[in-house]
Amino acid sequence: MKIRGDIVRLYRNVHSWAGITAGLFLFIAFYAGGMTMFELPLGNWASRTSALPAPVPAERLSELVQKAQAADPTVATNHTVVLHPNETSPSSLMWTVSADRDHGPARTVYAGLAADGALVTQTRTPSQVGYFLNILHQRIGLPLNREYGRLIMGIVALLYAVALVSGTIVLLPSLIRNLFALRLTENLRRVWLDFHTLLGFCSLPFHIVMAATAAGFAFHQPIMALEKNLFFPAAPTHLAQKDKPHHGQNPQALLEPMAIVDAFRTQVPGLEPDALAYSSRGGKLSLHVMVHDTAEVARRPDGGYGEVNPYTGRLTSTDFLPGHQTPAFQVLTVIYALHFGTFGGLLIRWGYAVLGFGGAFLFYSGNQLWLSSRRRRERSAGLTEDSFGTRFLSILTTGCMIGCISGVSAVLAATPLLPEGGHYQTVEALFYAVFFSCVMVAVCLGGARSLRPLLAVAGVLTLLIPLTDMMRCLASGAVTSLALSVDGVALVYGVVLVMLALRKGQRQTPAAGVAVTP
Amino acid sequence: MSDVAPGKSLDGTGWIGKVLAGLILGAVLAIGLMGILGLLFHADAQLKTATSQILRWFPGPVWGLIVAFSFLFHTSRQAWLALAVINGVVWALFFLLHGIMA
Structure with missing residues (x-):
């Protein structure tokens, strides 16, 4: 590939300055980001769940939910029925009791039934270590709040894009010549240069994906605000009812958990419900049936969900249900999955972790390269x-x-x-x-x-x-x-x-x- | 970038102006392009359709690319002018479409 010499020289400069400015932040982002590939297993590892109420058999789930609602009416619009209890969520029913979402898993009540059928609860905050690593990654190592963190993250995402484009421009003309010439000589600068080039080239697709999705994440909030102004409103919704929550007053009776599960299984054969998450949206009770399937392309590491009417059990939306999405929502899911490595199971997650740590090392080698070539220049200048x-x-x-x-x-x-x-x-x-x-x-x-x-x-x-x-x-x-x-x-x-x-x-x-x- | 020797064709002189043009007018341009695409594919203002959610990912990378390639302008003046003209065309198209579809 032929690129004019002056352009390559110009972009070599752009590359080193953009890289130096963003490199330290990106190192932390990639190191902690590699760790988040194992956020769920790390959460399981960190959780202390031995003393929590034991799960109840499927036929007593309904009894458990009713007793919990009798004890605390707010539970009706905010609880999760766990169908397959595991180390992180070992009880059959849980609900959160704090609204603090900035520090990861909220304070949670875990409920079960005692031998005599009485409701037993335990309140606990799940381990927030995995979430901290995730936020460290998102805020590129700076202890900033959401607002300022996003701003700095946006600047670094732009610098990352500039460094990536300029690096590629520098690399292209000499690609074949220099790529596999790993010269393990006395010259430290040459070793770092060859290493940096090889690592950068091999993980280029990964870095393109990361730069594009990171820039997307960084500017989500302002872009959403702009979209609201640029586009036409969709069909009118029931905004009038938004401020009038009326839980418990619905004349219809809620379906029992197992009835929901049965209805879900008949409507979506092949997907096993993991949990039933009830929440209140705009005053209306809404139900997400969470499914987990590591082989499928998923939006989040914890899987996708289908929206179900809690009174009839009818599936109302498959927008985020793996394997049942429209092509457009599938594209959206793929964007998320490409960033989170949530496709192709454990192999991809390990691959993403390796690429993430490799990316961190790429920024380390970039800084070392800059240092050794600057030292060389300073020595030859007589310093x-x-x-x-x-x-x-x-x-x-x-x-x-x-x-x-x-x-x-x-x-x-x-x-x-x-x-x-x-x-x-x-x-x-x-x-x-x-x-x-x-x-x-x-x-x-x-x-x-x-x-x-x-x-x-x-x-x-x-x-x-x-x-x-x-x-x-x-x-x-x-x-x-x-x-x-x-x-x-x-x-x-x-x-x-x-x-x-x-x-x-x-x-x-x-x-x-x-x-x-x- | 001050240590770059002045070359005859393209170098780092006036890079601040070029990058600022890319940063400011590039952002406006990326948003304008998103607006046109959103109108053409019927994205909604409540962000419920897949289109409006997918389009959210569009301006960030485009902005990054414009900033990265803004170094290729010969002068800072040319960068501002060229991007302003493209912006004018894009936003005129957006408002035209907006008017037709309203």
Whole structure:
């Protein structure tokens, strides 16, 4: 592919500046984003559900719901009947009792029936660790609220798009020549360059998808407001009734849970209902029948849903029901699924996690590349020490990136020890304490010299995950396969980090020596 | 971008103006294009149809592309002019369609 030399030169500059500006944020976004591929299993792992009410058999579900409504009338318009209880939702009936949606899973009441048929409840907040990692990813590592977070996220999404386009333009002319030429020479800059090129090219489709969907997510809110002004209103709806909720006064009787399930199964054969979620929408009781099928393309990791009339059991909307969508809604679902990796089951989720962590490393290598070529230029200009800019970016690269790894590991290591599997504020405070400590270490020692100790810190914190988790398992006496796999992955990862810290020590010394001599 | 040596054809001079043109007029342009597509495919203002929900994803990437390619304008002036003209055409088309379909 032929592109004019001046354009390639121009975009090489654009690429490095856009990359440097967005790289640190994108590292955190991709590292935490890779983690969110396992948000549900991590939630299961973190949850403390042993003392919650046991599930009731299917034929007593109706009795349970009626007793719960008798005890608390608001339950009627806000509850979920769990048809297949598991580790995260072990009880047959649950409802939320707090409206705080910004900190993840809300405070939840879990209900069951005692041996004598009396209603038993337990109130608990599910672990918010997985949600914290998700928000860390969405807010690109900044502790901002939704409003400002979106703004910064939008700016970074634009920079990401610019870096991606410019990187591709730089790459295209020399594609065949340079792609697989991984020159493992003495020249550190060449190694980083070849590595960055190879990694960038191999994950290009993934990055195009991520840049496009991230830009979509970032500007959702303002675009929705604009759409309302640009387009014509649809057929008029019953706006007058919106402010008059009248739960319980409906003359019709609600169908029993199992009747809904039976009606759903006859209307949609092949899809197994997971849960019945009742909520109030515009004063009307609405029912979502949640289905979960990992093989299908789903909008969210927890699957899709069909809207069902709670009085008749008739399916009213299949807009978000996997396998029963119109082509247009299917397209919409694919957009979400491409970002969340919710298609093709576990293999794709692991693939997305690898690509996510690979993406994080791509930004790390980009920063290292920038640093080594700047150092080279400064040495040839006669400077014996790094200029302020070089030192500054070197500190930020090591401090923020290794700080992010350490912070996430610290959060996961603390999870087994924290009450209720970690509240949002607690894990947020812990993450930023570790993160900023790492940045401070980098400030004190300098970017290159702090790399080895910080990698060791990250490794030790990661190795603490299996330690604390096994302590919890031994204390409670239950070792699940999920806990074993989380611990196993953390163990291997921690050992790798520690080994890197030790190996880097041997390699860094001559490299640093070279860097200091002009 | 100040350290780029001034070349004869295309370089980084005046990049702030070009990028600002891409940022400001690019956003207006992306929204205008979304408006036209929305009218043509009968998107609704309540965002209930799939079309209006799919279209929500459209302006972001388009905006990003316009910003990324705004470096290709020869001068900042040309960037503002060209994008303003395209915007004029797109928004004229939008209001024409809006008038016809109302």
